[in-house]
Amino acid sequence: MVLKAFFPTCCVSADxxxxxxxxxxxxxxxxxxxxxxxxxxxxxxxxxxAQVRQASQVGVAVLGTWCHCRQEPEESLGRFLExxxxxxxHEPWLQLCRERGGTFWSCEVTHQQxxxxxxxxxxxxxxxxxxxxxxxxxSQLHPPxxxxxxxxxxxxxxxxxxxxxxxxxxxxxxxxxxxxxDEGPVRLSHWQSEGVEASILAELARRAxxxxxxxxxxxLSLVSAVGACRVFKLxxxxxxxxxxxxxxxxxxxxxxxxxxxxxxxAENSAQLMRKVNMLASVLLDVALGLTLLSWLHGRSRIGHxxxxxxxxxxxxxxxxxxxxxxxxxxxxxxxxxxxxxxxLGRFFLYHIHLWISYIHLMSPFVEHILWHVGLSACxxxxxxxxxxxxxxxxxxxxxxxxxxxxxxxxxALGRPWAWGPADARRAGPSPQLFIGTLLFTILLFLLPxxxxxxxxxxxxxxxxxxxQGLIHLLVDLINSLPLYSxxxxxxxxxRLAAGVKFRVLQHEAGRPLRLLMQINPLPYSxxxxxxxxxxxxxxxxxxxxxxxxxxxxGELIYPWRQRGDKQD
Amino acid sequence: MEDExxxxxxxxxxxxxxxxxxxxxCREFCLSCPxxxxxxxxxxxxxxxxxxxxxxxxxxxxxxxxxxxxxTLLGLLGYLHFVKIDQETLLIIDSLGIQMTSSYASGKESTxxxxxxxxxxIVINEAIxxxxxxxxxxILLKDPVEPHGISQVxxxxxxxxxxxxCLIEVYRSCQEIxxxxxxxxxxx
Numbered sequence: 159m160v161l162k163a164f165f166p167t168c169c170v171s172a173d174x175x176x177x178x179x180x181x182x183x184x185x186x187x188x189x190x191x192x193x194x195x196x197x198x199x200x201x202x203x204x205x206x207x208a209q210v211r212q213a214s215q216v217g218v219a220v221l222g223t224w225c226h227c228r229q230e231p232e233e234s235l236g237r238f239l240e241x242x243x244x245x246x247x248h249e250p251w252l253q254l255c256r257e258r259g260g261t262f263w264s265c266e267v268t269h270q271q272x273x274x275x276x277x278x279x280x281x282x283x284x285x286x287x288x289x290x291x292x293x294x295x296x297s298q299l300h301p302p303x304x305x306x307x308x309x310x311x312x313x314x315x316x317x318x319x320x321x322x323x324x325x326x327x328x329x330x331x332x333x334x335x336x337x338x339x340d341e342g343p344v345r346l347s348h349w350q351s352e353g354v355e356a357s358i359l360a361e362l363a364r365r366a367x368x369x370x371x372x373x374x375x376x377x378l379s380l381v382s383a384v385g386a387c388r389v390f391k392l393x394x395x396x397x398x399x400x401x402x403x404x405x406x407x408x409x410x411x412x413x414x415x416x417x418x419x420x421x422x423x424a425e426n427s428a429q430l431m432r433k434v435n436m437l438a439s440v441l442l443d444v445a446l447g448l449t450l451l452s453w454l455h456g457r458s459r460i461g462h463x464x465x466x467x468x469x470x471x472x473x474x475x476x477x478x479x480x481x482x483x484x485x486x487x488x489x490x491x492x493x494x495x496x497x498x499x500x501x502l503g504r505f506f507l508y509h510i511h512l513w514i515s516y517i518h519l520m521s522p523f524v525e526h527i528l529w530h531v532g533l534s535a536c537x538x539x540x541x542x543x544x545x546x547x548x549x550x551x552x553x554x555x556x557x558x559x560x561x562x563x564x565x566x567x568x569x570a571l572g573r574p575w576a577w578g579p580a581d582a583r584r585a586g587p588s589p590q591l592f593i594g595t596l597l598f599t600i601l602l603f604l605l606p607x608x609x610x611x612x613x614x615x616x617x618x619x620x621x622x623x624x625x626q627g628l629i630h631l632l633v634d635l636i637n638s639l640p641l642y643s644x645x646x647x648x649x650x651x652x653r654l655a656a657g658v659k660f661r662v663l664q665h666e667a668g669r670p671l672r673l674l675m676q677i678n679p680l681p682y683s684x685x686x687x688x689x690x691x692x693x694x695x696x697x698x699x700x701x702x703x704x705x706x707x708x709x710x711x712g713e714l715i716y717p718w719r720q721r722g723d724k725q726d
Numbered sequence: 727m728e729d730e731x732x733x734x735x736x737x738x739x740x741x742x743x744x745x746x747x748x749x750x751x752c753r754e755f756c757l758s759c760p761x762x763x764x765x766x767x768x769x770x771x772x773x774x775x776x777x778x779x780x781x782x783x784x785x786x787x788x789x790x791x792x793x794x795x796x797x798t799l800l801g802l803l804g805y806l807h808f809v810k811i812d813q814e815t816l817l818i819i820d821s822l823g824i825q826m827t828s829s830y831a832s833g834k835e836s837t838x839x840x841x842x843x844x845x846x847x848i849v850i851n852e853a854i855x856x857x858x859x860x861x862x863x864x865i866l867l868k869d870p871v872e873p874h875g876i877s878q879v880x881x882x883x884x885x886x887x888x889x890x891x892c893l894i895e896v897y898r899s900c901q902e903i904x905x906x907x908x909x910x911x912x913x914x
Contacts, residue, residue: 159820159910159911160751160820161823162822186821283750283751285751285752285819285821285822287822303885318841318843318844319822319841319843320841367891409752479870657838657839659827659837659839660817660819660822660825660839660840661909662748662752662754662817665748665749669747671751671752672747673819673822677836678838678839
């Protein structure tokens with residue numbers, strides 16, 4: 159197999175020295191992690207490598223020599239470099255050489271043991287692959303390959319060669335901790351040798367996070383204890399609490415916050431990303447809520463809204479009354495059963511009258527209610543939207559009632575449809591059959607009237623359901639958007655890697671092939687799919703097919719979650 | 727070593743195949759698709775603007791004309807960035823893997839790299855495409871669970887769609903490298 163030498167781009171202009179890295183025999187690849195410069199004492203080098211091996215569980219060793227000189231290496235230097243192979247025995251021994259200022263490299267591989275079978279000509283070809291050490295260290299491959307074997311140097315053969323390279327660089331952080339300003343026994347060149355990267359803000363945040371997390375975790379546990387107390391378990395509070403989407407949303411947010419501020423450290427990077435995504439989502443929510451709050455409370459908009467509410471309700475009631483008058487006449491030329499028509503029409507008109515009186519009773523308090531509801535926006539925009547959805551459900555309760563009556567009537571009249579010829583045969587010729595047939599015929603002729611009322615009120619109900627559905631869609635979007643991951647993909651695309659891509663660098667015949675390995679970032683659709691936060695499922699998540707089936711058979715569409723629909 | 731030949735695609739359009747032999751273990755094939763023709767661009771723009779002008783004479787609202795201009799510009803940018811592929815490249819590196827790159831007309835490049843461990847074989851397959859039966863080159867991936875199974879078929883040169891003569895050229899070169907790869911991987 160062709161020998162692949164992974165060389166970091168930061169060491170391309172480093173002085174001559176030894177190549178320190180890891181040899182992966184299954185994929186015949188040598189991953190160079192750093193260059194160790196002259197002068198050095200072999201004993202100290204071996205000690206350092208043993209320390210790094212123990213700390214990082216990576217089989218770090220001296221892989222060969224690196225020569226970066228003015229012209230072709232002289233005879234004596236060449237023999238000196240070969241002699242180093244005896245001091246640091248490694249199979250195979252790599253010798254990389256580059257002219258200062260030149261573009262082309264030369265590679266030589268020497269096997270100390272004679273190969274068992276005669277090697278084919280060109281067997282010992284070497285391929286040089288340059289990689290950006292910092293990017294490879296910080297990036298994370300998707301899908302993450304789990305390497306269960308954590309023994310020094312062992313890699314299961316089933317993992318790809320590139321996953322092994324990423325894993326080696328990521329685990330060798332210990333080697334990169336010293337820079338050229340440290341007074342150590344050896345001088346290394348790697349991506350941090352010009353100065354270790356650190357950020358004051360990150361350090362301060364790390365120190366402060368301990369006590370802050372402790373404080374907030376205790377506050378949140380207090381809040382959840384209050385929420386879980388016995389008063390709320392009694393009916394009717396528990397009934398109301400389980401039906402309102404606002405309570406669901408608050409519970410969902412409380413869960414998120416508890417997870418973010420829990421004292422347990424994230425075990426792997428996926429959990430850490432989830433935590434940060436949740437925090438970003440909460441912050442976005444609160445920011446949008448505060449914007450809404452400032453917009454509502456400025457320039458007495460609440461007053462305008464409250465003033466506009468009662469005339470709008472009056473207008474809606476008037477339109478509904480017109481609609482009922484139309485139904486009580488001859489709607490669209492259909493001939494209705496006069497008596498039933500009048501009964502149903504008057505019944506619904508009385509309902510609307512009740513509702514309008516109720517609205518007029520509430521009108522002095524509307525502004526205060528709206529003001530306090532607007533305050534809820536500082537808990538987050540999602541809470542405000544859920545509250546809006548609940549208010550719409552309450553205000554359009556009369557339409558829901560009409561729909562329920564229509565559905566129940568329809569079901570009652572439709573039941574004779576289920577009474578089919580099989581039952582008739584079983585019943586046999588009898589007075590019951592005569593009465594049954596008579597009843598059936600009467601109900602059959604009454605069906606169009608009821609069906610029409612049912613149709614009209616179902617359409618109105620669907621309109622309300624559509625508006626509520628839109629609001630819940632928006633709430634879901636804010637809840638589940640992985641903002642941090644998307645921002646990371648936008649600003650630091652190398653952190654989320656779908657794979658790698660290669661570019662062939664300038665090539666000359668007779669020289670080894672040189673490739674540049676770059677990180678191929680994850681596409682946005684996969685970022686969304688992988689890091690999506692779970693939604694709370696606080697709304698009826700009927701599929702469109704199930705919805706249509708319910709409408710056709712007259713089953714009820716509830717405006718809140720049923721105990722049966724359990725979402726994850 | 728580099729050479730260029732011209733072939734045709736399944737609709738009769740001209741394709742240019744550029745072959746680069748970097749080394750015995752690394753080869754690159756670059757297929758250039760026909761560019762966006764000025765004729766079709768002018769035709770589409772004229773149609774959209776005529777329709778917008780017709781609507782404008784009906785409605786007397788000048789927003790329609792501005793909207794038509796915006797739609798044309800955005801549509802063209804979207805087409806160049808997301809739809810129109812200028813060049814498709816296949817880079818095969820012995821013992822490393824196979825890389826497929828698509829370069830869009832706006833300069834965007836989308837790359838996929840498949841490691842050699844996952845590649846079972848490269849074959850020419852037949853498919854029914856609309857009313858035609860066409861040949862296409864595809865990479866067969868190994869199934870991790872079943873040793874003789876195939877987990878996925880990845881088609882190559884999907885938007886260029888060259889004809890069989892071009893595919894045979896690419897197929898022969900790829901098989902040389904794969905054969906060499908299999909020979910060296912089985913030996914210790």
